[in-house]
Amino acid sequence: MKTIFLFLTTFFSVTIAISQTEMNTEVIDDKGNAKLLGPINKEGLQNNTYKDWFNKNYNDYIVNEKLVETFKDSLKDYKIKVFLGTWCGDSKQEVPRFYNVLETANFNLDNLEVIALDNEKTHYKQGPNGEEKGYNIHRVPTFIFYKDNKEVSRIVEHPVETLERDIEKIVTNQRYTFNYIAANYIQYLLAEKTIEELQNEEKILVAQLSEFVKGSRELNTLGYVYLRAKNYEKAIYTFKLNTLIFPYKHNVYDSLGEAYFENKNYLEATKNYNKVLELNPEDENALDMLKKIKLVTKE
Incomplete structure (x- = not known):
């Protein structure tokens, strides 16, 4: 079964570009529920609609500061792209925690790009301007780590161990297998081969x-x-x-x-x-x- 392990080291070569588009766009769906779509930042997640769950999950998470110290310098060489849904339970839990870890590591948030995706049936896990295209997103949240403009690895939906331990393995070149590798492998194959x-x-x-x-x-x-x-x-x-x-x-x-x-x-x-x-x-x-x-x- 070496094929899938080989895939882990060769699949991702998407380059990252920080977009300069309108930030923190909020829409109301047919049921009256508010959600953010497209590029967002921490300020958008702390407005009145989302601040209760964001601040609670941010403040309640106890960061392993000793572990962060072991990778904070290495993390500075990375850019990170996050896809989430403000309607998604896993996103509500993991994204605030992720911000807490990054800020504990003194990570430059200018190197973080966050995109909010939709949950409507006709735009399922899609951005308003197709921001998800080319990034093989099937679960949210997805945290993608780039070094020298190439994807190194990703955390999919939730950490394998903890956010700190997963990040440490990614940025210090340890062996790391993210969640849902089978689905990612199928996405890769469908992009590379005919059915x-x-x-x-x-x-x-x-x-x-x-x-x-x-x-x-x-x-x-x-x-x-x-x-x-x-x-x-x-x-x-x-x-x-x-x-x-x-x-x-x-x-x-x-x-x-x-x-x-x-x-x-x-x-x-x-x-x-x-x-x-x-x-x-x-x-x-x-x-x-x-x-x-x-x-x-x-x-």
């Missing part, structure tokens, strides 16, 4: 991923990132791969059925919703979707 090429390697790929994937939700989440962006081919491939890794889980067939339905392939959608019912005969969503398919195909 036809990947299908020829399917058995090997399934065997590799089975060792690293963190349950069926890992690729499922990635599949929905593609689906909400209307990239049906990649969404269907990702969901289908998930069914090969987790053939006994009804939810993976439900997601694949949804992708086929949205792509108007009602025959394949029907097959997958029927598979859901084989595994979970009382699944209400599958039953409802099969009724919907019958109505659509009669029109």
Whole structure:
């Protein structure tokens, strides 16, 4: 399984550029909930709408100052790009803590860029101006570390150990494997190869991923990132791969059925919703979707 480990050292080569666009843009969704979108900073996270959770999680986090001392000088050579959602529980927890660690390390916040992504179905984990494109974001928060304008590593959704320990490993060149490596690997493969090429390697790929994937939700989440962006081919491939890794889980067939339905392939959608019912005969969503398919195909 050396392939995925090799991926860790060769995947990321995206260069970083600090954008000069409007900061701390707030929008109100249809339900009356406020959220920030696009480039933001600490001041935006401390305004009246967000300050309660930001300040609490910032102040409640006890930074390991002794550990920070071991990497604070090395950290100065890095730039960091953060993608978060002000609607996301993990972002609300980890981003304030991350600011606390950086400020304890006297990190220059001019070298920190923070982008807030959307949670609307039509813009799922997307920025208002496509700020997420090219960065392989499928979980928030994601903290990306750059040195000499090249990505070195990232912390995905939450630290593997603690923020301080993860940062130490990243900036002092220790071995570090971030969360959801399987999903990131699939993103990399889909950017580098055609789906036809990947299908020829399917058995090997399934065997590799089975060792690293963190349950069926890992690729499922990635599949929905593609689906909400209307990239049906990649969404269907990702969901289908998930069914090969987790053939006994009804939810993976439900997601694949949804992708086929949205792509108007009602025959394949029907097959997958029927598979859901084989595994979970009382699944209400599958039953409802099969009724919907019958109505659509009669029109």
